[in-house]
Amino acid sequence: MENRLDPDIERYLRQQMPPGERHLFEQRLAADPELVAETSALEAMLDYDDRKLYSQIYTDAEKLLSAPAPGLLPKWTMAAAAFLVLALVAWFFWPGADPATQTPASSPAKNDSLIYAAHYDRLRLSGSLSGGTSDNWQEVSRDSAYGFYQAKKYDQTLAITARLYNQPSFKEEARLLAGVSLLESGRTTEAITQLGQVSAEAKPRLIFHQALLYQALAQIRNHQAPQAAATLRQITADADPDIREQAGKLLKALEKR
Amino acid sequence: MSLFNRLRKNPCTEYTDDDFVRMIQGGSASEQAFRCLTQLYLDMVRKTTGYKGLTREDVLTAYSEAFVQLRKNVIGDQFQAKGSLRAYFSQIFKNKCFDILRKQTTIGKKETSYEDFPVQIPDSTHNAEQQIIEDEEEQAEQKRQEQRKVCLQKASSWLTKRENDYLNDFYVNKIKPKEMSQRYALKDERSASTTAVTYRKKLKEAILDICQTDPACRVLCSK
Numbered sequence: 001m002e003n004r005l006d007p008d009i010e011r012y013l014r015q016q017m018p019p020g021e022r023h024l025f026e027q028r029l030a031a032d033p034e035l036v037a038e039t040s041a042l043e044a045m046l047d048y049d050d051r052k053l054y055s056q057i058y059t060d061a062e063k064l065l066s067a068p069a070p071g072l073l074p075k076w077t078m079a080a081a082a083f084l085v086l087a088l089v090a091w092f093f094w095p096g097a098d099p100a101t102q103t104p105a106s107s108p109a110k111n112d113s114l115i116y117a118a119h120y121d122r123l124r125l126s127g128s129l130s131g132g133t134s135d136n137w138q139e140v141s142r143d144s145a146y147g148f149y150q151a152k153k154y155d156q157t158l159a160i161t162a163r164l165y166n167q168p169s170f171k172e173e174a175r176l177l178a179g180v181s182l183l184e185s186g187r188t189t190e191a192i193t194q195l196g197q198v199s200a201e202a203k204p205r206l207i208f209h210q211a212l213l214y215q216a217l218a219q220i221r222n223h224q225a226p227q228a229a230a231t232l233r234q235i236t237a238d239a240d241p242d243i244r245e246q247a248g249k250l251l252k253a254l255e256k257r
Numbered sequence: 258m259s260l261f262n263r264l265r266k267n268p269c270t271e272y273t274d275d276d277f278v279r280m281i282q283g284g285s286a287s288e289q290a291f292r293c294l295t296q297l298y299l300d301m302v303r304k305t306t307g308y309k310g311l312t313r314e315d316v317l318t319a320y321s322e323a324f325v326q327l328r329k330n331v332i333g334d335q336f337q338a339k340g341s342l343r344a345y346f347s348q349i350f351k352n353k354c355f356d357i358l359r360k361q362t363t364i365g366k367k368e369t370s371y372e373d374f375p376v377q378i379p380d381s382t383h384n385a386e387q388q389i390i391e392d393e394e395e396q397a398e399q400k401r402q403e404q405r406k407v408c409l410q411k412a413s414s415w416l417t418k419r420e421n422d423y424l425n426d427f428y429v430n431k432i433k434p435k436e437m438s439q440r441y442a443l444k445d446e447r448s449a450s451t452t453a454v455t456y457r458k459k460l461k462e463a464i465l466d467i468c469q470t471d472p473a474c475r476v477l478c479s480k
Contacts (some may be wrong), residue, residue, distance in 0.1 A: 005429075047406060058317055060296075
């Protein structure tokens with residue numbers, strides 16, 4: 001095997017061939033399986049490169065948006081801060097401003113939608129769930145699936161997570177990611193089933209508690225408030241404080257429903 | 258942020274469109290080009306967030322996808338520099354945003370009125386039936402491309418991150434064996450080349466295996 005690729009392959013994949021030459025190359029492809037394999041290999045590399053660029057841009061842009069905008073005058077910032085404080089105070093005292101304390105809406109279904117919208121946060125894999133270098137195919141798959149989830153490409157997320165269901169160290173995380181993807185793509189019943197399969201023995205246990213929280217959200221979206229409350233009550237005292245707080249808020253909102 | 262930092266000129270503004278195009282086409286300097294462009298065009302993200310209900314995540318997705326498309330077009334010589342790079346990018350970005358809006362309407366995530374559709378089909382130019390057929394063909398092709406991407410990704414996931422990065426640097430960014438041996442702590446140039454061949458062979462084996470085991474991925478092995 002040569003250490004460099006046939007340059008025609010790259011020109012073909014990068015759409016740099018004129019139509020006539022392209023047609024000739026396709027004839028070569030039809031007759032040569034080895035050339036097809038080489039072409040697919042380079043295509044996989046280019047696709048990997050695209051995903052790398054995508055992640056780089058997404059992360060950089062997100063960081064830049066979170067950082068204070070350069071060049072703002074202190075006076076302007078002070079005025080904005082004062083306005084924000086006033087707005088927050090007004091919001092706090094305004095009756096019915098908090099979705100969790102709102103007066104009942106016209107129908108339970110509408111109420112469920114309001115609760116769901118007010119409490120839904122997209123899944124963030126952090127700490128023990130992600131990070132570190134990925135040195136085996138399962139970790140690479142998990143990271144790719146998460147990348148697709150972030151990009152809201154749910155079909156791809158589901159295709160990749162399905163490969164991890166029979167991998168003992170990854171199956172719980174894969175089910176969580178798949179369940180949340182199903183929920184966000186509107187397939188709530190499937191999401192409830194998928195999230196219900198995350199084991200209580202999952203390590204770290206955070207995965208199990210996150211699955212319960214999203215399962216409850218899926219049940220709310222499916223207008224199954226009593227089941228959602230029961231699910232939330234399974235989030236025990238050993239859960240992550242953030243998850244406990246979110247579950248508590250959600251339970252309160254369901255009680256006031 | 259100190260006053261000094263506020264007054265200091267942003268080095269990214271020193272580059273011209275020609276510089277950026279050269280950097281993107283050059284491969285190894287493209288990372289710096291994209292870091293600068295991400296920063297310089299960020300106002301588009303701020304302005305678009307909230308438009309027709311697009312969330313920040315939606316807009317960031319469109320923004321990132323637009324840069325991937327921009328690179329493809331610049332490398333494929335499709336950017337003719339008739340206008341500015343910013344205007345060219347803006348058009349790609351807008352299209353990506355419309356794609357997201359259209360997708361959300363299709364899966365029923367949002368209620369959308371007729372006025373929300375960004376592109377109206379002109380009544381005179383085509384008959385409606387023809388337009389529907391073309392749209393369906395386009396959608397089918399899009400699905401095929403997405404399925405192909407899933408298969409390619411399956412193949413890449415057989416390799417470790419290091420192996421994928423290595424192949425990417427060697428074959429896509431065309432980094433010379435000498436630099437590769439330094440970057441990846443290998444003995445010499447020769448072993449850098451041998452390593453590239455080994456990893457490429459592994460990737461091809463993955464492709465062949467996936468072709469045999471997953472019927473949806475047979476497209477990777479036949480033309």
